Amino acid sequence: xxxxxxxxxxxxxxxxxxxxxxxxxxxxxxxxxxxxxxxxxxxxxxxxxxxxxxxxxxxxxxxxxxxxxxxxxxxxxxxxxxxxxxxxxxxxxxxxxxxxxxxxxxxxxxxxxxxxxxxxxxxxxxxxxxxxxxxxxxxxxxxxxxxxxxxxxxxxxxxxxxxxxxxxxxxxxxxxxxxxxxxxxxxxxxxxxxxxxxxxxxxxxxxxxxxxxxxxxxxxxxxxxxxxxxxxxxxxxxxxxxxxxxxxxxxxxxxxxxxxxxxxxxxxxxxxxxxxxxxxxxxxxxxx
Ligand SMILES: Cc1cc2nc3c(=O)[nH]c(=O)nc-3n(C[C@H](O)[C@H](O)[C@H](O)COP(=O)(O)OP(=O)(O)OC[C@H]3O[C@@H](n4cnc5c(N)ncnc54)[C@H](O)[C@@H]3O)c2cc1C
Numbered sequence: 237x238x239x240x241x242x243x244x245x246x247x248x249x250x251x252x253x254x255x256x257x258x259x260x261x262x263x264x265x266x267x268x269x270x271x272x273x274x275x276x277x278x279x280x281x282x283x284x285x286x287x288x289x290x291x292x293x294x295x296x297x298x299x300x301x302x303x304x305x306x307x308x309x310x311x312x313x314x315x316x317x318x319x320x321x322x323x324x325x326x327x328x329x330x331x332x333x334x335x336x337x338x339x340x341x342x343x344x345x346x347x348x349x350x351x352x353x354x355x356x357x358x359x360x361x362x363x364x365x366x367x368x369x370x371x372x373x374x375x376x377x378x379x380x381x382x383x384x385x386x387x388x389x390x391x392x393x394x395x396x397x398x399x400x401x402x403x404x405x406x407x408x409x410x411x412x413x414x415x416x417x418x419x420x421x422x423x424x425x426x427x428x429x430x431x432x433x434x435x436x437x438x439x440x441x442x443x444x445x446x447x448x449x450x451x452x453x454x455x456x457x458x459x460x461x462x463x464x465x466x467x468x469x470x471x472x473x474x475x476x477x478x479x480x481x482x483x484x485x486x487x488x489x490x491x492x493x494x495x496x497x498x499x500x501x502x503x504x505x506x507x508x509x510x511x512x513x514x515x516x517x518x519x520x521x522x523x524x
Pocket of ligand 1: 283284285286287314315341343344346361363364383389400413415498
């Protein structure tokens with residue numbers, strides 16, 4: 237089913253994001269973890285797209301298997317990193333042949349060690365070009381894209397980033413999923429500004445329950461998300477107690493998610509980092 241149609245329903249959409257493991261063993265473990273989520277009836281599960289090589293094939297394999305064998309709707313992430321238009325077209329053909337209906341069209345980050353993003357020969361510099369390509373070539377996908385409540389780290393400011401976001405949506409995006417954030421006061425004004433620019437597509441907030449302090453510090457540094465002082469304070473109190481860190485993370489995300497739902501967001505997208513138990517605890521606490 238197309239995510240656009242899922243978003244039109246009466247209940248908020250709930251989605252879980254996973255990344256493709258590096259080994260076949262890991263793939264089986266992840267497959268079982270996704271199977272364990274089935275009772276939560278996720279609206280869809282998404283699988284990220286790696287920097288290259290075998291994990292990219294695993295993204296394709298997982299979105300197909302989860303959809304057809306587990307009966308859970310899926311979305312494949314796809315980036316422009318290291319791929320020409322011909323290579324992107326080949327991947328899109330494979331996804332369509334596997335019956336995948338939803339694609340998150342991304343530019344991707346510069347490869348490790350490179351300061352800025354350089355398009356592959358015959359490839360794209362911005363996600364908006366990938367979106368336009370998917371539309372121009374007539375691929376049948378429901379297309380989503382990324383957005384950044386605190387601004388993309390490379391953008392000079394949020395105003396410039398929002399202008400680029402408007403261009404990307406105009407190219408044919410049907411829904412947006414936000415970068416993770418920990419303070420709803422970054423999300424609400426962002427949505428208002430997007431709407432004022434004529435961006436009307438549903439915007440799913442991206443949430444990540446903290447399960448590990450050093451990991452979240454590393455992660456937020458990379459993606460430019462801010463850890464609010466209050467969350468930082470709570471985490472530093474329990475830093476040496478792994479179970480208490482998870483409890484603090486689950487509590488924070490539950491309160492954040494409930495407030496977002498109270499404000500009528502169309503759904504919640506959870507970054508699981510392949511650790512579904514914290515996300516499941518949030519899901520249970522919300523009574524979704
Ligand atoms: C929900 C979500 C899922 C993700 N999944 C993955 C994944 O699976 N694999 C992965 O590698 N990465 C993933 N990422 C990370 C993403 O690839 C990076 O954040 C990347 O740096 C930007 O990708 P984008 O699609 O937002 O790029 P773009 O929309 O192209 O934007 C990137 C930057 O370019 C600027 N820009 C856009 N258009 C123009 C223009 N015409 N002129 C000048 N500047 C412009 C934007 O303002 C922004 O600063 C994900 C991010 C999110 C939020």
